[in-house]
Amino acid sequence: MERQAQLESSDAPKDGGLGESALAAAFESGGWDVRREPGRGLRPDLLVRRRGIAYAIELKVGSEGRSDRLVPLLAQAVLEARRAARRGIAPLAVVAAPRIPRRVADQVIKFAEDYASDAAVGVIDFEGFRSFRGPHLESMNAEAKVRVRAAGRPVGVSGYLFSDLNQWMLKVLLAPELPERMLSAPRGRYRNASELARAAKVSVMSAFRFVQQLRHEGYLHESAGHLSLVRCEDLFGRWQALSARSARELHMRFVLPGDPRTQLRNVLRSENACLALFAAADALGLGFVEGVPPYVYLEHLHRASLPVWKSLRVCGPGERPEVIVRQAAVPRSVFRGAVRSEGVAACDVLQVWADVAAYPSRGREQADLIWKRVLRQIIAGSP
Secondary structure, eight states, X not given: OHHHHXXXXXXXXXXXXXXXXXXXXXXXXXXXXXXXXXXXXTOOSEEEEETTEEEEEEEEEOSSOOHHHHHHHHHHHHHHHHHHOBTTBEEEEEEEESOOOHHHHHHHHHHHHHHXXXXXXXXXXXXXXXXXXXXXXXXXXXXXXXXXXXXXXXXTOOSOTTSHHHHHHHHHHHGGGSOGGGOOSOOOOOSSHHHHHHHHTOOHHHHHHHHHHHHHTTOBOTTSSSOOBOOHHHHHHHHHHHHOSOOOEEEEEESSOSOHHHHHHHHHHHSSEEEEHHHHHHHTTOOOOOSOOXXXXXXXXXXXXXXXXXXXXXXXXXXXXXXXXXXXXXXXXXXXXXXXXXTEEEOOHHHHHHHHTTOTTTHHHHHHHHIIIIIHHHHHHOO
């Protein structure tokens, strides 16, 4: 049994790191204090504490979520967790795999009840499923997200790489390569998902799932000491292609006569909105397209939000718009990354580049200019 466990554990060295990160993220999101215990000998993989209880955790990761693979691993983890525990710190044995069906987890827990009833145990997978047995551990239990297998995507990758929060976290990872006047984001290097979560002000589990998906799709430098993106040209291409989608928008004109730019600036100073597309490119000093009405992003475009725009009205038939108000498809990414120019908020350079390319008239030229002047340096510096 021990030999089989050793062979199984050696099958997935990369997944060992994923398993430890997933386990640490789960405990941190549950309010536990988590310490990694690097080294060999009697040190556990993780040491977690909360409200007067502490666990020394030994984790074993299998390449498949089968009971005949996971039960031997759990037996080994129980023995090592008992050895690593000390006064005031209880042992906790955990097994993980990319995907574990509920029935298999129940079989593993049943084995522990029959042969190691005094031990706290846990079963987790990389899709968010968690099943624990032991004092103060019941709140850690969670069902997996809805599992969808997409063609060409590995099982075990949940979520969506270009979701709203994920686009924001991409900006946070890319921020050190960009001038502060072109992107509002923290500028640091992050060793793991927990550090990224703190910097980006997102949940640890959101950051973990994002990092996990980057790794599964081959966009993370595996040997770097911090989260470093690779294959950026491919990543950027997918990002831009995703932005080529329709958006809800309203064509509007100012109620009173006057300089539209001055009136728009006054509106933007007081409302939760920001310049987008070509108007944002102008604010960043990267614009060259003229004659397009300024686009403005709102977080939500609905009737309840329009009365605050008292100085604007919806265009009538045949009227040329002075402003185009559009609902932001990814509002958290848009507004967290927005920069201020002369007191007015404008989309960051990554957002402008991604959005403007789909514009039917000269959008591609504007995107190419941003690429050549700003973003190409990121590609040049990535492996």
